[in-house]
Structures are given as structure tokens and as C-alpha cells.
Amino acid sequence: MKVSANGTKMWERIIQGTGGAEIYDIEQTPDNGFILGGVSNQRAGGDQTEDSSGGDYWIVKLNADLSIAWNNVLNTLFYDNGRGQNTFTDLTQTPDGGYAVLGYSSEPGLGDKSEDAHNESADFWLVKLNASGTQVWDKVIGGAGNEFDGSIASTSDGGLIIAGRSSSDISFDKTENKKSNSDFWIVKLAPEYVTTTPTTMRINSGGPEFTTATKKTFVSDKYYSGIDRTSSIPSGDILNTTNDVLYRSGRSSPSFSYNIPVVNGQVNVTLHFAEVYFGAPGKKGGTGSRRFHVNMEGSRKLTNYDIFVAAGGALRANQVTFPVMVTDGVLNIDFLTGAADQPRVCAIEVVPVSVTLTPVADAYVRGGSYSVTNFGLTGSLEVKSLSTDPAVNRAFYLKFQLPAQTPVVSAKLRVYGRNHENTKPISLHAYGVNTDTWAESAINQSNAPAASTASLGFAAVNNVYQYYEIDVTSYVRARQQAGEALVSLLLNDPNSRNTRLIFNSREAASNPPQLVIQTTNPGARFGLEEVFSEAAEKQPSTVYPNPVKDQFTVSLSPEHGGQISFEMINAAGKSRSVPAPRNIKPGENTELNIAGQSFNTGIYSLKVKSDAFTEVIRILIAE
Missing domain, CATH: 2.60.120.260 (Galactose-binding domain-like)
Structure with a gap:
């Protein structure tokens, strides 16, 4: 029956056979029809096209006009009532357009059921139907005792999750003893096959969700384990980046790990670091004050890594990228205490290169x-x-x-x-x-x-x-x-x-x-942050004076080549070309003038791009 928001009946539809049937679940389908699940104890006739044998699943698909698209009785053709009956409890729609149908049964593997009940007791009986209602497979899940009252839902990874009750101790599929007469039992089923699209995962370690000026979203800290401790500073300019907020916070403790779900294949893993304590204004230390190890998939990637040294000082962003092969669906990154203090990481990026x-x-x-x-x-x-x-x-x-x-x-x-x-x-x-x-x-x-x-x-x-x-x-x-x-x-x-x-x-x-x-060129680099990593491998250009007003000088890196252009990028990620003189030569000074271009005061990034490489220089426009 369909009722309006105020409870008035709009229409009704009776689905019936020759005897008794009960509906236990109904869901609307993407075609504006409905899928119904219940039990039947009747012979074929009326809307039911197959015999049921003393209690069976009855699944009915309705079109948008409420006509019957198909129906399917799932039974075992077994008439020994001393063994109980098949009892439907729940169904869920699956991402492939089919349906997962759940109930419990103590009957043997006959008819639509391919496996015997364990120990002749009731087990969950799960049946997969395709979009046309045809049975694709079935599965018995349970222990030596009884499993019943099950509920089922599709999960985001394409698998299924079952929740119900169990009176079994460790046996068959059950891995824990019951605590009392019966307990809640939750079972997670993996996807039939991996259809996950490889996607980039970005994590703001120790911080909330953050979107960079170049529209990269780093999700709030997740997938970590070990000693749960973070550190942050409330403010402060972080050099070599336009995304200071990302580098002010970090996960830092003597030992912690990240276990990130990914699609099997090669990924590029970029770790973002900044030393915000040792060597910072008013703080002690510097070189050698923090040295730690990083393992990925059990292989050592960084040994006694010193953020201060790698970045060229405190309050400076630095990134390191490694290609890693993942074969078990989870990327494991371990941060371990090394020669001094404890590890610290600000953010993690995982970019799929291949999928297996x-x-x-x-x-x-x-x-x-x-x-x-x-x-x-x-x-x-x-x-x-x-x-x-x-x-x-x-x-x-x-x-x-x-x-x-x-x-x-x-x-x-x-x-x-x-x-x-x-x-x-x-x-x-x-x-x-x-x-x-x-x-x-x-x-x-x-x-x-x-x-x-x-x-x-x-x-x-x-x-x-x-x-x-x-x-x-x-x-x-x-x-x-x-x-x-x-x-x-x-x-x-x-x-x-x-x-x-x-x-x-x-x-x-x-x-x-x-x-x-x-899926991507493993050597490709994208976005502003990757530009820093690339430029760090070459002799960088410099700007003076800095802060600047209308006119300033760029001392170009000798490693530039070909056509050279300049671009100013503000904190919101908006860019504007900067006029430059002709016949610019690598390794020489170039005068740039931004007078009359209405640049507001504040921090900008000057992108220097040539046929050889691209780099970004942090500058401050003063009054």
C-alpha cells in the first residue's frame, strides 16, 4: 500500500497465490518499481509461478506500473518438517543491479540450495539473484549451532555485511565462542570481484579535512594505528608551500602506522613533512634533533630521516615520493623512532599508477x-x-x-x-x-x-x-x-x-x-606541491628583494632552458601572467615589474616555467 505524507491511501496492490504468503521486506528500485521479499507456503498459482515446499523464500519484482516483472521461489524441495523450513529475513540491492537475499535454513543442499546446513542446525542461507531474478549463487554461513534473525546490507567496497544472532561456539564459519545462549554475530563478505576505480587518497595527518589552493582535498586523519598522538602549532608561516595549514599539524609519536585501502598495483606515495619545533624561532635544536625511519610494505624507504636537513631549516615544507607495489589491497606505512626524538608526518598522498x-x-x-x-x-x-x-x-x-x-x-x-x-x-x-x-x-x-x-x-x-x-x-x-x-x-x-x-x-x-x-604516467607530476619536489632536485632560482613592491629581480637557475614564463599565484589558487623582457637567459638576472597590476599585499607564489622544468618561489608583496 502507498500512502501520502498525511497518511491517505493512494493505491494498493495485492500479490497472492493459492495459499498463504507474508512479505517481510520491500525496497524501491532504481526503475521506480519495487523488490519484495517474504515467505510462501503455497503451490503455484495466481502470482506465484513455482511451488513452495512448506515455507520458502518468495521474491517478487514489480515494475513502475506495479505489474509483476518476475518472481522466484527459492526452495530446497525438502518436505521433512522435522528439519525446520527456509525462513526469509531480509534482502538488499547490490551495485551490479542484482539482489542479495538472506534468511536461515536447516535443510540439506537440494533444489536451489547447494550446501547442507552445518550439523543439521539453522544457518544463514544467502542467495544472489541477478537483475532478472535468476539465481547466480548461494552460500551457507554458520557454525554447529543455530544462526537466525539475519539482516543484510551492501557495503561501499561492493561486498556485503550480515548481522544476526548465533548460538554456535567456534565451528565452521564461526571464529569465537558464544558468551551466552545466543549472541549478536556480524559477518563481512568481500566483493565478488574488485571493481573499485583507482582513486587518489590524500590524508591530512593529525588534522581535519583541508582543501588546498589548487583544489586538492586532504581528508581528515584516518587509517592510522599505534600510539595515537598528534602535534600542531596554531599559526606561523611555512615556507615552500601555499598551504600552511596542512603543514602546521601532524601525527607524531614514537611509533605509528597507516594502513590505507587501495586497489592492487603500483602507487606513488608522497609524504609531506615540515619541522615546526626543532630549530623554529624560540625553540631549541635543529640538525640531528629529529631522526626517524619509514617503512612501506615492509621495505625501508627512509633511514634516520631529518626533516630539518631535508627541508633546509625549520618551518619549511618538504615532500618525498616513492613508488610502491601493493598486492594485498592495503598500503602499509610504518613510522619508527630512529636516532633522535620521534617521527612526524604532516600529510600523505597515494596516487595509483597501475591496477592489477x-x-x-x-x-x-x-x-x-x-x-x-x-x-x-x-x-x-x-x-x-x-x-x-x-x-x-x-x-x-x-x-x-x-x-x-x-x-x-x-x-x-x-x-x-x-x-x-x-x-x-x-x-x-x-x-x-x-x-x-x-x-x-x-x-x-x-x-x-x-x-x-x-x-x-x-x-x-x-x-x-x-x-x-x-x-x-x-x-x-x-x-x-x-x-x-x-x-x-x-x-x-x-x-x-x-x-x-x-x-x-x-x-x-x-x-x-x-x-x-x-592508469597514469608514473613519472608525471601534478599540481603546485609536486612542482616543489621537482624543483628541489635542481639548482633553484632566487628572488630579491623579498618582500617586494613593484619591481624585483629573479636570478634564474642555469638549468632552465627554452621558453621561460612567469606567473603569480595567490593564496586562493588564482593565477596571473607576469610580463617579462625578451631574450631571457638561464643563469642570468631578469627584472620583473608588477606595477599597475593591482596585486594586493600578501603571500604569493611565483611560478617559473621553462621547457626544462617548473619551479615555484614564495614571495611577499609588501605595502
Whole structure:
């Protein structure tokens, strides 16, 4: 029933079969229809198109006009009421347009249920439906006792979270003993596959959310662990940056870590530092007063790092960038006490350079008498080719989910395996497949889609177990530019060598197939703060006098070259070109005049840009 804001009935819709049914959950769907979940104890008839067997899940999808789009009874075809029944409790919509349906069941693996209940007791029974209501998979979750009264929700990482009650001790999926007769039990399920778009993560360590003059947002401090202690100064000019606020605060304690979730692949990690205590006006110390270590992914990146020395003094911003490979979905950064005092960091930036995808589906197919056999759930992928005997022939298919709205710079396919018959190098070729509708559990030689392209490239596979790599950039980029979210590839030997190659599938225990996508140029630098890092590696230009009024001199670095230009940037990030004389020469003095350009008093950044590099100099315009 739909009621208005004041409670007046607007319409009603009755969904019924031949007996009894109850609705336990309803949600509006993106197409302005509804998804309903409940239980049914009735034979097929009316709106119900399948028999239920003594209590089963009944899921009904309504269109926007309240007509039935589809309905699905999820049952076990099991009539022993001594084992209880299937009880629906909750459902949630999933990011792929499908539905996760939750309840509990003590029945065996029959009908729509693929697993027996643990110890013949009630367990959570989770069923995944696609957008059309077809069952995709199901899963039993529980211990040796009873699990019941479950609720489910989709999570931001594409996974699911279940909350309910459990009377089980440690057993099966349960990792803790109950404290009383029954306790709350929360279970987090990982995504079916990673579809997360690689994104830049910026963290203001020890401080609140902050947006820089160049529109970079550093989120408030998060993902840290260890000794929870921060330090800050209320004010003060920080040189070498237009974002003083970012460098006044920091996380500082004898030992702390950051564990930042990222997409697997290579990332560039930039650490932002400023020494705001040792050597600052009115404070003791300087060189050697603070020296600490930094590890990333268990590897030492900085040893006895001295912010004061690296930045050239106190109250000066400094950045250090490292390329890091992440393989477990979490970037680990450890700050450790070194030779003096304790570590301190002001901000952290994590910029993805590449992302490593694993297949959402893979399978090999075989000809001859095996042409209708499915090999999709095995731990291996095979290739063999013999023109005179179709039964020998094997090839395999891979399907990957592309990261959304992330430009592909390059794409390398990697498969782990070897030549299992001899030491000869056998050419393994990759082909593009434009048809992505094939299913891992159903594909065979008879229904497998044909290649849509010529060979994209090949790898020579010998008898050594290793990853073999093929460049498939052209095809992956073409599919992404066509708006496709999936990419399928066929791997085959076109040369009839009658030699068997075996590779790990995604079901193998380790080393699954990979599609390594480079998303940015690893050498690229963006934004004002990165300019400082680049210029710091070269002999810098200088400005005098500073503070300036109308006219000042820039002593140019001899490392500039080609066309040279000047730009003034205010604290809000707005820029204005500064007229410069002709025939500017690197290594010489250049006179600039800003009279009549209406610059207000305050701190500015002078950007000096040439064909060789770009640098930024902090200046103060006085009255």
C-alpha cells in the first residue's frame, strides 16, 4: 500500500497465490518499481509461478506500473518438517543491479540450495539473484549451532555485511565462542570481484579535512594505528608551500602506522613533512634533533630521516615520493623512532599508477568428444593445438571487469604456467573477443564465442613456471573507449605444435591470471606541491628583494632552458601572467615589474616555467 505524507491511501496492490504468503521486506528500485521479499507456503498459482515446499523464500519484482516483472521461489524441495523450513529475513540491492537475499535454513543442499546446513542446525542461507531474478549463487554461513534473525546490507567496497544472532561456539564459519545462549554475530563478505576505480587518497595527518589552493582535498586523519598522538602549532608561516595549514599539524609519536585501502598495483606515495619545533624561532635544536625511519610494505624507504636537513631549516615544507607495489589491497606505512626524538608526518598522498585485475571469469574449452564439456571450475587453463585431431585442441577464455572512468595508458596480460611436455618455446597468442556474455560455468567448445581480432601479441612459453606477459593495450583501450565495462580475451596456439601448455586459473590457490593496467604516467607530476619536489632536485632560482613592491629581480637557475614564463599565484589558487623582457637567459638576472597590476599585499607564489622544468618561489608583496 502507498500512502501520502498525511497518511491517505493512494493505491494498493495485492500479490497472492493459492495459499498463504507474508512479505517481510520491500525496497524501491532504481526503475521506480519495487523488490519484495517474504515467505510462501503455497503451490503455484495466481502470482506465484513455482511451488513452495512448506515455507520458502518468495521474491517478487514489480515494475513502475506495479505489474509483476518476475518472481522466484527459492526452495530446497525438502518436505521433512522435522528439519525446520527456509525462513526469509531480509534482502538488499547490490551495485551490479542484482539482489542479495538472506534468511536461515536447516535443510540439506537440494533444489536451489547447494550446501547442507552445518550439523543439521539453522544457518544463514544467502542467495544472489541477478537483475532478472535468476539465481547466480548461494552460500551457507554458520557454525554447529543455530544462526537466525539475519539482516543484510551492501557495503561501499561492493561486498556485503550480515548481522544476526548465533548460538554456535567456534565451528565452521564461526571464529569465537558464544558468551551466552545466543549472541549478536556480524559477518563481512568481500566483493565478488574488485571493481573499485583507482582513486587518489590524500590524508591530512593529525588534522581535519583541508582543501588546498589548487583544489586538492586532504581528508581528515584516518587509517592510522599505534600510539595515537598528534602535534600542531596554531599559526606561523611555512615556507615552500601555499598551504600552511596542512603543514602546521601532524601525527607524531614514537611509533605509528597507516594502513590505507587501495586497489592492487603500483602507487606513488608522497609524504609531506615540515619541522615546526626543532630549530623554529624560540625553540631549541635543529640538525640531528629529529631522526626517524619509514617503512612501506615492509621495505625501508627512509633511514634516520631529518626533516630539518631535508627541508633546509625549520618551518619549511618538504615532500618525498616513492613508488610502491601493493598486492594485498592495503598500503602499509610504518613510522619508527630512529636516532633522535620521534617521527612526524604532516600529510600523505597515494596516487595509483597501475591496477592489477584478476578475472571475473575464466575457463578452457576442448574440441572433439569434449566439445560440450565445461571446464570452467577447474584450477587450470590449458592450450594445445593439432590440426588433425580436434579432441586434442584446447584454448582458454578470460574475462575482466575494467576500472570505470580510468583512462588506460597500457594493459599487460599475465598468465602463470609453463610448457608441460618439453623445453621448446611455444607461442601463446592473445585475441580480443567482443562477446562478453559467456559464463564460466557454461562455456564449452560448441558455444564459445569466436575471436573478434587478429592476434594482439604472443609470449614464448617454455618449461619454466613463471608469469608470461602479452601486451593487449590496443584492444583494452578500444573496448574502454567504446563504453564497455568488460573485456574478454581468447588464448590459443595457432601453430598446431601438439604441445600442452597449462596455466593457473582464478580457482588455483595462487598466481591467478592478471590484467595489469597502467592508469597514469608514473613519472608525471601534478599540481603546485609536486612542482616543489621537482624543483628541489635542481639548482633553484632566487628572488630579491623579498618582500617586494613593484619591481624585483629573479636570478634564474642555469638549468632552465627554452621558453621561460612567469606567473603569480595567490593564496586562493588564482593565477596571473607576469610580463617579462625578451631574450631571457638561464643563469642570468631578469627584472620583473608588477606595477599597475593591482596585486594586493600578501603571500604569493611565483611560478617559473621553462621547457626544462617548473619551479615555484614564495614571495611577499609588501605595502
